[in-house]
Amino acid sequence: MKSTFPLFPDSASALSHDVDALYAAWVLVSLFFTVLIAGLIIFFMARYRRRHPEEVGQKERAALWLEILWSVIPLGIMLVMFAWGTRVFFQLYRPPADAVEYTAIGKQWMWKVQHPDGQREINTLHMPLGQAIKLKLASEDVIHSFYVPAFRVKQDVVPGRYTSLWFRATKTGVYHLFCAEYCGTEHSRMIGSIIVMEPRDYENWLAGGTGGKSMVASGSDLFNSLACVTCHRASPGITQRGPSLEGVFGSQVKLADGRTVVADDNYVRESILNPTAKVVAGYDPVMPTFQGQITEEQLTQLISYVRSLGPTGAAPAGGSGGTPTAGTPAAGGASNTSSAQMDANSPLNTAGQTTGSAQKPPQK
Numbered sequence: 344m345k346s347t348f349p350l351f352p353d354s355a356s357a358l359s360h361d362v363d364a365l366y367a368a369w370v371l372v373s374l375f376f377t378v379l380i381a382g383l384i385i386f387f388m389a390r391y392r393r394r395h396p397e398e399v400g401q402k403e404r405a406a407l408w409l410e411i412l413w414s415v416i417p418l419g420i421m422l423v424m425f426a427w428g429t430r431v432f433f434q435l436y437r438p439p440a441d442a443v444e445y446t447a448i449g450k451q452w453m454w455k456v457q458h459p460d461g462q463r464e465i466n467t468l469h470m471p472l473g474q475a476i477k478l479k480l481a482s483e484d485v486i487h488s489f490y491v492p493a494f495r496v497k498q499d500v501v502p503g504r505y506t507s508l509w510f511r512a513t514k515t516g517v518y519h520l521f522c523a524e525y526c527g528t529e530h531s532r533m534i535g536s537i538i539v540m541e542p543r544d545y546e547n548w549l550a551g552g553t554g555g556k557s558m559v560a561s562g563s564d565l566f567n568s569l570a571c572v573t574c575h576r577a578s579p580g581i582t583q584r585g586p587s588l589e590g591v592f593g594s595q596v597k598l599a600d601g602r603t604v605v606a607d608d609n610y611v612r613e614s615i616l617n618p619t620a621k622v623v624a625g626y627d628p629v630m631p632t633f634q635g636q637i638t639e640e641q642l643t644q645l646i647s648y649v650r651s652l653g654p655t656g657a658a659p660a661g662g663s664g665g666t667p668t669a670g671t672p673a674a675g676g677a678s679n680t681s682s683a684q685m686d687a688n689s690p691l692n693t694a695g696q697t698t699g700s701a702q703k704p705p706q707k
């Protein structure tokens with residue numbers, strides 16, 4: 344970060360070198376052909392210049408082998424770029440099985456982050472070194488974009504659906520977080536920092552915070568307080584008005600209209616906000632919508648709870664469908680007994696706030 348002439352941002356994630364290598368290769372290939380073509384133009388200008396005013400040009404036919412050569416070689420280069428780029432792309436967008444899920448919600452003009460065990464912060468993300476982190480991203484208003492140059496990751500945050508990205512930090516330090524999608528007057532101030540800490544320091548930091556309930560515990564509370572439990576209670580032998588949610592997450596769900604869908608984040612989200620869109624086979628469309636009654640943060644908590652009912656949450660099985668499997672966020676050290684659930688509208692906690700503002704990197 345102290346380089347006098349920084350061509351590149353810091354390289355601090357497991358994949359940043361792959362991205363840089365790909366980028367460097369493209370620059371080199373482009374450079375090579377730019378120099379070659381420009382050089383040949385200049386050389387031919389001199390070599391085949393008109394030598395006296397009456398000179399008339401004559402037709403030249405390029406040899407067939409030459410034509411084939413200069414078609415096949417660029418094709419080969421393009422195919423290599425395609426394969427290489429695809430490989431890096433898949434690595435960037437497929438979180439590893441051991442990734443722990445954090446949530447970041449964009450709103451004009453801040454990032455609200457929640458850790459799996461309940462810790463919240465604004466415009467700051469404290470994270471342990473070496474741990475793969477999957478960020479589930481949602482927006483409360485317009486499109487934002489979560490961009491961490493040092494990790495070489497950028498992902499649009501779109502209202503009405505979940506997107507995600509993942510990274511594994513390889514260097515401790517404080518890194519820029521930007522919003523990379525113009526989102527209103529204070530877009531340029533929608534910045535923050537990613538603070539990568541040694542795992543032990545991170546544990547200390549977590550322990551020093553006011554904590555709060557874990558995502559799953561908060562979701563479980565909501566499940567009761569919103570009365571979801573009255574219809575979705577698991578009770579063997581008795582048919583409820585709604586399907587039991589045990590073991591649903593990550594599984595294939597048969598719908599009333601004959602389709603089959605995978606119960607992932609976006610499916611559960613839609614089923615809460617627009618319950619009649621995908622009614623489970625064998626049930627009536629009697630569920631009311633919770634649109635407007637539940638915040639984005641509460642939605643993510645509810646979904647964490649539904650996931651914890653398994654099977655994906657209970658036993659992180661490798662590769663079922665395209666849904667990346669996150670570790671169970673239920674466990675973890677901070678089983679904070681005393682502190683009540685924090686108000687969803689005031690997600691600041693003192694630790695995050697002070698650290699955040701104290702360590703905020705200089706703007707630009």
Ligand code: CUA
Nearest residue numbers: 487522524526
């Ligand atoms: Cu949010 Cu730009």
